[in-house]
Amino acid sequence: MDKNIRILIVDDFSTMRRIVKNLLHDLGYVNTSEADDGKSAWSVLQASTFDLVVTDWNMPGMTGLDLLKNIRADARLAALKVLMVTAEAQRDQIIEAAKAGVNGYIIKPFTAVTLKEKLEKIAQRSVSAAA
Amino acid sequence: MSAAAAGGGEPLCRQVPVCPGDCLYAGVARLTRTLHEGLRELGMDSRLEKVAGSDIPDACSRLDHVVAMTESAAHRTLDLVEDGRAVADALHDVRQHLALPCELARGAAQPEVLLGSEQMVEEAEFRLRAILTALSQAQEYQDLSGQLIRRVIVLVRNVESTLLELLSAGGFQSAPRLPIYREQAGLAGPAMPGAGAANQDDADRLLASLGF
Numbered sequence: 150m151d152k153n154i155r156i157l158i159v160d161d162f163s164t165m166r167r168i169v170k171n172l173l174h175d176l177g178y179v180n181t182s183e184a185d186d187g188k189s190a191w192s193v194l195q196a197s198t199f200d201l202v203v204t205d206w207n208m209p210g211m212t213g214l215d216l217l218k219n220i221r222a223d224a225r226l227a228a229l230k231v232l233m234v235t236a237e238a239q240r241d242q243i244i245e246a247a248k249a250g251v252n253g254y255i256i257k258p259f260t261a262v263t264l265k266e267k268l269e270k271i272a273q274r275s276v277s278a279a280a
Numbered sequence: 281m282s283a284a285a286a287g288g289g290e291p292l293c294r295q296v297p298v299c300p301g302d303c304l305y306a307g308v309a310r311l312t313r314t315l316h317e318g319l320r321e322l323g324m325d326s327r328l329e330k331v332a333g334s335d336i337p338d339a340c341s342r343l344d345h346v347v348a349m350t351e352s353a354a355h356r357t358l359d360l361v362e363d364g365r366a367v368a369d370a371l372h373d374v375r376q377h378l379a380l381p382c383e384l385a386r387g388a389a390q391p392e393v394l395l396g397s398e399q400m401v402e403e404a405e406f407r408l409r410a411i412l413t414a415l416s417q418a419q420e421y422q423d424l425s426g427q428l429i430r431r432v433i434v435l436v437r438n439v440e441s442t443l444l445e446l447l448s449a450g451g452f453q454s455a456p457r458l459p460i461y462r463e464q465a466g467l468a469g470p471a472m473p474g475a476g477a478a479n480q481d482d483a484d485r486l487l488a489s490l491g492f
Contacts, residue, residue, distance in 0.1 A: 165423040168419055236470035254483055254487060258421075259480065
């Protein structure tokens with residue numbers, strides 16, 4: 150995946166935003182912004198252009214799943230890649246996220262290796278889809 | 281409370297031979313009155329008022345404080361991780377500075393000392409970066425434990441609301457009605473040990489079966 154892509158990190162826990170940002174920086178992705186719930190992320194997405202959203206699910210205001218649904222329903226944002234990083238680990242929830250159009254799903258706690266793998270997989274699928 | 285106290289020794293439905301719904305309401309009303317009187321006699325009303333009015337809010341404040349403390353500690357650790365990254369970057373710069381002397385030394389009679397030094401710096405840099413990444417990841421506990429504690433706070437506040445409503449309905453005091461706090465509907469939250477939640481491999485297999 151192009152290391153210059155713009156990534157929006159969405160999580161209501163500031164520590165988790167910072168951890169995800171650090172791990173992304175380690176992987177060479179330094180063009181990151183942050184939002185503390187779906188609602189503020191939605192405002193940021195309306196105002197700027199991003200290539201990837203890394204979002205938590207369970208947040209006050211607007212959940213990550215609702216953010217994902219809003220993104221898929223918006224003509225300008227519909228193709229935006231969304232990686233969910235969440236503690237929600239029930240089978241039904243994973244299926245719900247898949248049906249809503251998530252591009253990757255990581256269960257907390259996670260490792261840098263898992264994050265790297267999922268980013269590579271999203272990039273691979275983008276290339277395959279474009280070919 | 282004895283059966284006699286609650287209903288004169290007879291099943292409630294036999295005493296109030298009306299439709300099942302009325303029977304239930306009459307029974308609940310009688311139980312409430314008995315409970316009300318019992319609580320007054322035992323001096324429990326003031327204890328319940330204290331539990332609902334101050335003990336529970338105090339417990340919630342303490343849990344909020346735990347979340348704030350762990351958040352602060354995690355941020356302090358992440359600050360130190362970032363300081364450590366600056367040291368790793370400095371080691372990287374040292375390696376860059378050693379590159380030219382090392383290149384020149386390759387043709388010399390005994391280049392081992394310099395080349396060995398470059399290798400040692402490189403190993404130290406990589407080891408330090410791996411430690412810092414692991415330290416950073418270890419702070420995930422703050423998010424997960426914070427989510428679990430917030431769920432407990434919501435539960436405790438709901439008990440508080442219910443108690444205050446009961447006290448108010450029982451005429452013990454004019455307790456303020458508190459909102460019932462709600463979690464995001466249907467979300468299970470962080471998995472507890474033995475709760476049968478999916479791990480990353482399970483999630484990957486499930487998504488693969490769905491064509492991901």
